[in-house]
Amino acid sequence: MSGQKRKLDSVSVEATTVKSSHAQDSPPAKTAALISRYFTGEEKSGPRLGEDFFNQPCISLAKAFLGKVLVRRLPDGTELRGRVVEVEAYLGGEDKASHSSGGKRTERNTAMFMKPGTIYVYQIYGIYLCMNISSQGEGAAVLLRSLEPLQSLEAMRELRSARRKENARPLKDKELCNGPSKLCQALDIQRGFDRRDLSSDHEVWLEQGPESPTPETMVSAPRIGINYAGEWVSKPLRFYIQGNSCVSVVDKAAERASST
DNA sequence: GGTACGATAGGCT
């Protein structure tokens, strides 16, 4: 409440966008919508999205996330922005890949059962974090997998470098947020964000992006890293923006199938 | 450029 400074001048607004990596052998047809470029000045993405946005079924919310802009405001006032380009839906009780599979409620996954828009942060493999947002439906949530960095890329690079070797090569722009735990590092999403509300929090929120992906540029593919989940392994519950270089895992077979 | 592999590490169950 004290000292709500608006130090916009301290916010480094980089006009940089991620360089699109045109693969030499990529089909020309559907790779047109590659990378957004719209931070050309003072422009903002628009007002934050409220409760109504998050209050929709899980798959619907997952798809709606694509193209939206996640914003993180650091204590010093710096605002980090990234456009959501890859998500996964975890449907709740019936979904064997979900932490809430079988209706299981634990201390860890409590946020999955809270009101739509609640942030669920959990630790994976001992060292990494993943960020989800609860949706409509008991125990259902959307995992954020990749962002296209838009603003304050140098701050992201510093945050990401913290846990890497000192003499490691510098990260390319597109490597800053191209994975569920990488985006948590790049935006400094900590365990303390668990159970907070993305529709009202002062340090993290979601904004309308300038453009939503058309159905043609959205790919549905199986989710990553859930090979234990029986018949749920192959369900196409991962969604990403086709051709965007920040997507963590490209599924060529799924892209071929969806282009027909 | 891509892909594949082993090492990593801590909390949850």
Added chain:
DNA sequence: GCCTATCGTACCG
């Protein structure tokens, strides 16, 4: 013992 990952390195084209 498993897990909604990542890193560095090796190797291939």
